[in-house]
Amino acid sequence: MAPSVQVVGFIDMDCFYVAVERVRDASLRGLPCAVVQYNTAVRGAPDLLADMNRIRQGHDAMGGIIAVSYEARARGVTRQMSGKEALKICPDIKLVQVPTGFGKADLRIYKAAGEEVVALLSRRADATEKRSVDEVAIDITSEARRLIRERDWATDLLPKAKGVSHLADSAVSRKAAAVSRESTRKGHEGQLKIQADAGGTHDDEDAAWEHLLSRTTSDNQPDPACCVQKLLVAGAIVIAELRAQVKDSLGFTCSGGVATNKMLAKLGCGLHKPDQQTVVLPHTVPLLMRDLPLDRLAGLGGDFGEHIKAAFGISTVGELLATPRHDVIRALPERGEWLCAFASGKDSAVDPVKDRHLTKSLSNCKTFFGSNRLTKPEEVNHWLEEFAGELHLRYVEEVKHHQRAPTTLCVSIGTGGGHGSGPAYWEQEQHTKQQSIDLGRRGTVFQISTNAKACFRKWHRGVKEVPLAITSLGLSLTGMVQIESRVSITSYFAAAASVPTSAQDSASATATVEAVEAAREGVVAIAPLARKSGPIAHFFRGAPVKRTASKSDLILEPGSQIDEAVLAELPWDIQLEVRAQTQRQTDAGRESLSAVKKPRRFGEVRTGNLVAKITID
Numbered sequence: 001m002a003p004s005v006q007v008v009g010f011i012d013m014d015c016f017y018v019a020v021e022r023v024r025d026a027s028l029r030g031l032p033c034a035v036v037q038y039n040t041a042v043r044g045a046p047d048l049l050a051d052m053n054r055i056r057q058g059h060d061a062m063g064g065i066i067a068v069s070y071e072a073r074a075r076g077v078t079r080q081m082s083g084k085e086a087l088k089i090c091p092d093i094k095l096v097q098v099p100t101g102f103g104k105a106d107l108r109i110y111k112a113a114g115e116e117v118v119a120l121l122s123r124r125a126d127a128t129e130k131r132s133v134d135e136v137a138i139d140i141t142s143e144a145r146r147l148i149r150e151r152d153w154a155t156d157l158l159p160k161a162k163g164v165s166h167l168a169d170s171a172v173s174r175k176a177a178a179v180s181r182e183s184t185r186k187g188h189e190g191q192l193k194i195q196a197d198a199g200g201t202h203d204d205e206d207a208a209w210e211h212l213l214s215r216t217t218s219d220n221q222p223d224p225a226c227c228v229q230k231l232l233v234a235g236a237i238v239i240a241e242l243r244a245q246v247k248d249s250l251g252f253t254c255s256g257g258v259a260t261n262k263m264l265a266k267l268g269c270g271l272h273k274p275d276q277q278t279v280v281l282p283h284t285v286p287l288l289m290r291d292l293p294l295d296r297l298a299g300l301g302g303d304f305g306e307h308i309k310a311a312f313g314i315s316t317v318g319e320l321l322a323t324p325r326h327d328v329i330r331a332l333p334e335r336g337e338w339l340c341a342f343a344s345g346k347d348s349a350v351d352p353v354k355d356r357h358l359t360k361s362l363s364n365c366k367t368f369f370g371s372n373r374l375t376k377p378e379e380v381n382h383w384l385e386e387f388a389g390e391l392h393l394r395y396v397e398e399v400k401h402h403q404r405a406p407t408t409l410c411v412s413i414g415t416g417g418g419h420g421s422g423p424a425y426w427e428q429e430q431h432t433k434q435q436s437i438d439l440g441r442r443g444t445v446f447q448i449s450t451n452a453k454a455c456f457r458k459w460h461r462g463v464k465e466v467p468l469a470i471t472s473l474g475l476s477l478t479g480m481v482q483i484e485s486r487v488s489i490t491s492y493f494a495a496a497a498s499v500p501t502s503a504q505d506s507a508s509a510t511a512t513v514e515a516v517e518a519a520r521e522g523v524v525a526i527a528p529l530a531r532k533s534g535p536i537a538h539f540f541r542g543a544p545v546k547r548t549a550s551k552s553d554l555i556l557e558p559g560s561q562i563d564e565a566v567l568a569e570l571p572w573d574i575q576l577e578v579r580a581q582t583q584r585q586t587d588a589g590r591e592s593l594s595a596v597k598k599p600r601r602f603g604e605v606r607t608g609n610l611v612a613k614i615t616i617d
């Protein structure tokens, strides 16, 4: 059975920010509703926290719409309208303001909700690739194969899939594929209109299901094409079950696509919305691509796409495919071959699903057009400080939930566009400056903001004769690395022995020292030990809990069995304290160190609410 085929599911959440607000406030369900983004042009506008009443009416309805419920779409409301425009055409619309903090939108509630979805979907996936705040591609090949093995095709899998999925072989699908990128960005009016425009029903889809059944159950098996079709249909059941789970446990509806690669699966996902899913079988791809605007394909929406359109005088994928292949390759010697394969939907031209659950970077940016342009370094520094405050919160969450910390800080600066009679905003020039940053587990806002300001100064020194006119400013933390949770006592002390006095970097570790926050019972990594010997506080350096520096706070767990070999590796003052405590416990009738019958290479010491477990591999 087609061994190399990948079954890819793609999920896009329906009117996502609205959906998140509806889970937080059930009174918004079923009503026309939109999320508007706060206009922070006015410096010092108050923070509007996620838990506050953020419903805006009348004159309070500032800002532009960024997410629209399907009820509001049916009334003509689109993204990019202002809240006031929406109220004019839909007076009963509920407008919810995005939370704000640090003088700008605070999107953490939406990001957290997106991560919950990713975590749920990944349970049945071979690989899970988070593509954006509300989109995920998953490799569900193993699950699809399992269903084919375990369940009957003709009486179970196919009829069930038909009940929960669309096929892309239909007029409705083709109509949805032909929608312009601009319309999709605005949040087009939805499926009802597309369906009406396409001439109504899904009768042609029923015929396609019948055709599929007869092909896949005929005698001339095994036909490799049938195997692929069966796998995709089984994948549709997996996706339907996952979508139902997302709805039941998180309260969000989403749309899904299933295909042999993530480009086609994403395309399928957008064909029937909301709360529906579509399977793109390989033989339907050419028809689907025929009227698909070129810029709807990932990577062809920007300059490269514009270049292709201009070079061949085309605007759809179908037109590109109709262009003689050698002309395409002659005009684009480096990428022509790939482009032809990509536009045909070939799996080989699309990356497989990467296993990437987590965000690659934490970033923040803001635009300052017209009179809001930043013209003084102090203004830039002010915003970098604001960004640093917000990024710090997200960094702390990243450390807490995923034990990851960024290693690079990047400041991006847009200049030149959108002022007076000067160039238009799209003629902005973008500049970036970056430097490495060592936040580790306990980085501060100050560290982020001083590094950011230093980056800006470096850039500004190079352009200082030009008057400052900054139209966009961004700050990001990237280069996420897993924070070391295991530290070698042995290698640490070996290194320490050769440099006996100074602080050591013990990142090259093999045995483990784990600091455990006793209250949470979760393992919290201890930062590298800093000294060969010294006060006990050094032993706990970097542990994210309050601690005291006094040795008298060191508490040996009652009944702890201490391995002498482990103990011998510890700084001498800890050894002394552990021995003293063991002695006290012995005196109190507890088991003594010398009475350990079966030494385990494990020890545990506690200070305050922190326990350090020590083992040697």
Ligand code: TTP
Pocket: 012, 013, 014, 015, 016, 017, 018, 066, 067, 068, 133, 134, 185, 187, 273, 274
């Ligand atoms: P989308 O997936 O583009 O749209 P949507 O989820 O609101 O609606 P649909 O049902 O059509 O998929 O974007 C996801 C979220 O990202 C959206 O809810 C709000 C946010 N967003 C912006 O803030 N600005 C934008 O320009 C876009 C396109 C989205």
Ligand code: CA
Pocket: 012, 013, 014, 015, 016, 134
């Ligand atoms: Ca969406």
Ligand code: CA
Pocket: 012, 013, 132, 134, 135
């Ligand atoms: Ca999306």
